[in-house]
Amino acid sequence: MAISAPLALYERVTRKNTIPRAVELTILFLLLSLVAYRLISLQDHGFTWFLAFVCESWFAFTWVLSVSTKWTQADYKTYPEHLLQGKPELPAVDMFVTTADPVLEPPILTVNTVLSLLAVDYPANKLACYVSDDGGSPLTFYSLMEASKFAKLWVPFCKKYCIEVRAPFRYFSGESSLSRDVSLEFQQEWKKMKDEYEELSRKIEDATNGLMPFELTGEFADFSSIQRTNHATIIKVIWENKEGVANEVPHLIYISREKRPKYPHHFKAGAMNVLTRVSGVMSNAPFMLNVDCDMYINNPKIFLHAMCLLLGAKNKDTDFAYVQSPQCFYDGLKDDPFGNQLVVLFEYLGRGIVGIQGPFYAGTGCFHKRKVIYGLSPNDEEIKGSMEFTKSAGQILSSMKTSSPHELSSSLEAAKQVAGCSYEYGTLWGREVGWIYGSTTEDVLTGLTIHGRGWKSAYCSPNPPAFLGCAPSGGPAIMTQQKRWTTGLLEILFSRRSPFFLALQGKLQFRQCLAYLWLMLWGLRSIPELCYAILPAYCIVTSSHFLPKVGEAAFFIAAAIFITYNLYTLSEYLRAGLSVRAWWNNQRMWRINATTAWLIGTFSVVLKMLGISDTVFEVTPKEQSTNEDDDHNANAGRLTFDRSPIFISGTTILLVNLTALAVRLLGVGFGLVARGEDGPGIGEVICSVWVVLLYWAFFRGLFGKGKYGIPSSTLYKAGALAALFVHFSRWTSMI
Numbered sequence: 111m112a113i114s115a116p117l118a119l120y121e122r123v124t125r126k127n128t129i130p131r132a133v134e135l136t137i138l139f140l141l142l143s144l145v146a147y148r149l150i151s152l153q154d155h156g157f158t159w160f161l162a163f164v165c166e167s168w169f170a171f172t173w174v175l176s177v178s179t180k181w182t183q184a185d186y187k188t189y190p191e192h193l194l195q196g197k198p199e200l201p202a203v204d205m206f207v208t209t210a211d212p213v214l215e216p217p218i219l220t221v222n223t224v225l226s227l228l229a230v231d232y233p234a235n236k237l238a239c240y241v242s243d244d245g246g247s248p249l250t251f252y253s254l255m256e257a258s259k260f261a262k263l264w265v266p267f268c269k270k271y272c273i274e275v276r277a278p279f280r281y282f283s284g285e286s287s288l289s290r291d292v293s294l295e296f297q298q299e300w301k302k303m304k305d306e307y308e309e310l311s312r313k314i315e316d317a318t319n320g321l322m323p324f325e326l327t328g329e330f331a332d333f334s335s336i337q338r339t340n341h342a343t344i345i346k347v348i349w350e351n352k353e354g355v356a357n358e359v360p361h362l363i364y365i366s367r368e369k370r371p372k373y374p375h376h377f378k379a380g381a382m383n384v385l386t387r388v389s390g391v392m393s394n395a396p397f398m399l400n401v402d403c404d405m406y407i408n409n410p411k412i413f414l415h416a417m418c419l420l421l422g423a424k425n426k427d428t429d430f431a432y433v434q435s436p437q438c439f440y441d442g443l444k445d446d447p448f449g450n451q452l453v454v455l456f457e458y459l460g461r462g463i464v465g466i467q468g469p470f471y472a473g474t475g476c477f478h479k480r481k482v483i484y485g486l487s488p489n490d491e492e493i494k495g496s497m498e499f500t501k502s503a504g505q506i507l508s509s510m511k512t513s514s515p516h517e518l519s520s521s522l523e524a525a526k527q528v529a530g531c532s533y534e535y536g537t538l539w540g541r542e543v544g545w546i547y548g549s550t551t552e553d554v555l556t557g558l559t560i561h562g563r564g565w566k567s568a569y570c571s572p573n574p575p576a577f578l579g580c581a582p583s584g585g586p587a588i589m590t591q592q593k594r595w596t597t598g599l600l601e602i603l604f605s606r607r608s609p610f611f612l613a614l615q616g617k618l619q620f621r622q623c624l625a626y627l628w629l630m631l632w633g634l635r636s637i638p639e640l641c642y643a644i645l646p647a648y649c650i651v652t653s654s655h656f657l658p659k660v661g662e663a664a665f666f667i668a669a670a671i672f673i674t675y676n677l678y679t680l681s682e683y684l685r686a687g688l689s690v691r692a693w694w695n696n697q698r699m700w701r702i703n704a705t706t707a708w709l710i711g712t713f714s715v716v717l718k719m720l721g722i723s724d725t726v727f728e729v730t731p732k733e734q735s736t737n738e739d740d741d742h743n744a745n746a747g748r749l750t751f752d753r754s755p756i757f758i759s760g761t762t763i764l765l766v767n768l769t770a771l772a773v774r775l776l777g778v779g780f781g782l783v784a785r786g787e788d789g790p791g792i793g794e795v796i797c798s799v800w801v802v803l804l805y806w807a808f809f810r811g812l813f814g815k816g817k818y819g820i821p822s823s824t825l826y827k828a829g830a831l832a833a834l835f836v837h838f839s840r841w842t843s844m845i
């Protein structure tokens with residue numbers, strides 16, 4: 111009998127997508143035909159034709175990027191049961207949670223995330239949880255202290271009864287959490303746990319409301335005169351699993367890194383680097399998981415799934431640098447009214463990237479190999495880089511080999527040192543090592559740098575989803591997030607780490623480079639999108655046209671693109687199990703984001719490049735539940751507004767198109783002679799109506815009250831811009 115080979119830990123599955131590929135190529139062919147037609151008939155037409163040509167060439171280009179990215183879709187199937195057979199000893203994992211603001215990110219959320227991490231199905235003596243608090247808040251620290259007491263009941267409870275959802279706020283909010291046919295013992299423990307959790311949330315809530323049950327002395331003395339942007343490092347070992355027992359509660363450590371006004375702190379990237387180093391001197395696990403404070407563990411087996419991919423390499427080629435899980439969200443509103451649940455994005459483009467060099471790093475829900483974060487390339491045996499770095503991190507790295515258990519408190523001094531502001535000075539941290547600085551999307555930049563060194567990455571999307579987080583709700587929060595993302599992505603594109611350069615150096619695969627480009631060009635897409643949204647209105651107002659006339663063969667090309675594209679994207683939503691409404695909501699939100707947040711994001715990068723202002727990471731506000739009152743609220747899912755300039759361009763687009771349609775309907779040509787043959791046709795009118803439908807959320811905003819209404823100052827500005835535009839259009843058509 112042959113000796114059986116070790117069982118495979120994972121399998122790569124490629125998706126069959128022949129029909130989608132055919133449709134995508136058809137759309138590409140139609141787009142190219144239209145562009146070609148415009149090019150050969152450029153002389154016979156005016157400026158609008160040329161502008162349409164430029165925009166459509168751009169759309170064809172981004173379509174090429176998207177077709178290439180979606181071409182080979184793949185997924186990984188993991189077999190955790192084989193892992194437990196083959197590898198008796200599981201490797202250690204350090205778990206990182208970042209929080210930055212106790213108001214925007216309520217401590218109860220962070221606490222739930224931490225509890226879900228502590229209770230994960232993995233030997234507790236292999237785990238350590240580090241919380242970085244950029245808010246330097248005693249409230250967060252207090253909440254974690256209380257949570258660690260609760261964890262001593264919660265963790266054994268979850269493990270004993272194989273509880274599925276280990277974030278208590280979600281577990282106790284589910285209807286099915288206590289079914290009738292369970293043992294009496296379980297019922298009693300369940301009740302006790304629920305009471306204990308309610309007690310914990312009440313304590314945290316009281317403290318949040320200013321009824322601090324503690325004085326800033328003793329354990330809290332470090333917080334007594336703290337200024338958020340100017341304070342010394344605080345590191346507290348909240349709980350230590352001293353006996354190193356596998357079914358205990360894992361270590362829990364609180365960190366608030368040093369902040370000084372003179373030193374840039376690099377937002378989340380800076381926090382991640384401190385977490386890396388502090389954990390390096392304390393537990394120094396070879397793997398690190400990081401989650402945002404709102405992203406709790408929804409599948410307690412995720413560590414085992416991830417280990418299948420991280421340990422399952424058969425050769426250098428399948429040695430993954432990191433394992434990324436998709437971002438999924440809890441309490442999503444029905445039909446995704448804000449278009450921010452990203453399901454379809456991860457489903458097709460995401461899987462496509464998985465099929466090339468591996469998923470982008472998405473900032474949360476990702477397991478990294480520590481040595482990769484330390485800057486190693488796939489073929490490196492030991493750390494390279496400058497002397498400065500070797501001195502500072504080599505020590506951390508060398509102790510990786512001696513994993514003799516030591517008390518955490520004995521490394522507190524060393525930990526404080528590596529958490530200081532000046533520690534990174536003159537080292538490669540943030541440049542070659544750790545999370546890379548210089549972009550508000552530090553996640554994509556860090557992942558790109560890793561791919562640029564030739565690493566591959568893997569995707570892990572078990573069922574139920576591994577992590578669930580909180581998607582921003584309401585117009586201002588969504589737009590701010592989109593703006594941050596485009597800003598950060600453009601910052602990368604225009605830096606020396608641009609995917610272009612990395613592809614030229616040879617380690618970033620060509621199609622992976624195109625995939626990165628697809629993402630990083632979001633900001634620049636705002637310009638052709640804006641032009642295209644205004645073109646139909648311009649044509650109606652000036653009695654000209656930018657689309658081929660109904661009689662021309664090319665009209666059918668344009669119509670075919672419009673119809674095929676929409677039906678095709680619709681089919682993507684239906685195949686992913688989503689509704690027609692979800693499709694429509696995403697269509698309109700993408701167009702709205704593109705012409706508002708992405709535009710402002712592009713401006714802010716231009717301002718940064720001109721040295722006028724710097725870009726900052728604006729934290730997304732998070733709520734415990736979006737459903738509680740909103741479910742019965744007729745306004746759930748309705749776009750909200752504030753005075754931010756982000757809303758001006760969207761309002762202007764709407765006003766301009768409304769004016770155009772009014773002109774058309776009322777037949778007032780602003781005194782222009784109808785140009786007969788040359789005037790606008792049905793195509794322009796349909797386009798203009800389509801734009802108004804896409805911006806219907808803004809239309810409702812014209813009449814909405816309070817946060818549902820567009821503020822009058824924004825309306826005046828947009829109105830003035832629209833009037834200027836109409837005036838200018840008339841002027842151009844007269845010369």
Ligand SMILES: O=c1ccn([C@@H]2O[C@H](COP(=O)(O)OP(=O)(O)O[C@H]3O[C@H](CO)[C@@H](O)[C@H](O)[C@H]3O)[C@@H](O)[C@H]2O)c(=O)[nH]1
Nearest residue numbers: 208209210244377378381402403472473474550551729730
């Ligand atoms: O100075 C800062 C700013 C932010 N954060 C943390 O960064 C995380 C992400 O911030 P959030 O406001 O939730 O941003 P999102 O747009 O929701 O995050 C996505 O996009 C970010 C990049 O723009 C990534 O860092 C995130 O991981 C990814 O989930 C949160 O845990 C914050 O506490 C810090 O630790 N320090």
Ligand SMILES: [Mn+2]
Nearest residue numbers: 402404580730
């Ligand atoms: Mn977030």
